[in-house]
Every structure is written in structure tokens, then in C-alpha cells.
Amino acid sequence: MNAPVTELPTPLPATAARIGIGGPVGSGKTALIERLIPELQGRGVDLAVVTNDLVTKEDAERLRRSGLIDPARVEAVEAGACPHTVIREDPTLNIAAGDDLEGKFQGLQLLIFESGGDNLASTFSLDLVDWWIFVIDVAGGDDIPRKRGPGVLRCDLLVVNKTDLAPHVGVDLPGMLAEARRARGDKPVAATNARSGEGVAAVADAICRAVLFTP
């Protein structure tokens, strides 16, 4: 008698890495994504974006119109309430939007979730993302890192954006970055000017190393 054939389990399909980008209102989250899209696409990364707004789809429409990405690769979630609710307490809508994009685009490697602008306490659920960035900006004041909000402390990468504005708003940029590094211990801090693109390659490097496992 032949030995019973053991059926091997069907391998699970590869899934895209999921990263979050959060931070206070107007700190430059969308501007950073507008810079990251070509930077990552230039490295051959197959990506899509989910945006979150309160009651509009404004950020998604802005990215769709940008010409930087196939508009079908951008989905919008309307949070309706506190932005952190849909990225932390109940990320169901965002998970569904990500699953939808993965279903439409086979081979997707990276999904970027942009949170609606929120306060310094906002954080992402690790049920939604594998790794996340918190964006603060120089014009928000150099005391932000000192206030040690959970967003600043717990994110995987802290981005201090709008470095170009430091001389105009009386901020000592090296001092602000040093304070951020002190507050975060071993965790990384990056400085960007999303308007010119300065510093964005380093953010893309961090994403590639952390979730795509490429140098």
C-alpha cells in the first residue's frame, strides 16, 4: 500500500509592507509623501497610498492630481472623528482600504497610510502598520521635542520638517534636533525640507532598510 500523500499548505501570498505617517496639522505629511513617491518609485518600489481626512478626501485628491502616482493607487478614508481613532483604536477602515489596494495591484510592496493631522499624542496601531513616522515642523516651535508627546517618543522615525523656515521663525535648528535626539534615546531623527526635497532621500533609506529590507 502507498504511503498517504501529505499535502503541503498553500503558501500565503506576499503582502505589502505597511507604514504610517502621522503628525500635527500642517506639519508637512502630504508634502513629504509627495517627495517620497518619486524617490521610492525611482528605487523600483511598487507603492500605493491611503490618506485620512476628517470629512473630506482632500489629501487623496491632491495626490491623485499631482501626476506623481496612478490615481487608482490612492484611496481615501474619511475619519469623521478624531483622526487617531481610525489609525489606533479602530483601524478597520484603513485596513480595508489597504487590503483593497493590495487586491487591485498584485506585487504591491509598500502601502503608505497618511493620518489626518492630529496632536502630539497620536500613535499608530501595530495592527495597521509595521513601522511609522511622526512628522513635526520647525514652525510649530522648538519646544515640541521637549514636550515628549507619545507621537514624538514612540514613532520609529521622527521627522523634523520645514528646516528652511528655522531662520524665519527664530528657531535654533541644531538645538531642536539635539533636543529631539535626547528625547528619543537610540531612535532615529531626520531633518527635511519637503519643499526642496532636502533630507528626503534619508527618509526613503530608512523606510527601505526598515520594511523592505533593501540597503
Ligand SMILES: Nc1nc2c(ncn2[C@@H]2O[C@H](COP(=O)(O)OP(=O)(O)OP(=O)(O)O)[C@@H](O)[C@H]2O)c(=O)[nH]1
Ligand atoms: N517652507 C516649507 N513649507 C512646507 C514644507 N513642507 C510643507 N510645507 C508647506 O506647509 C503647508 C502644509 O503642508 P501639508 O503637506 O499640507 O501638511 P499636512 O501635514 O499634510 O497637513 P494636514 O493633512 O492638513 O494635517 C503647505 O503650505 C506646504 O506647502 C517645508 O519643508 N518647508
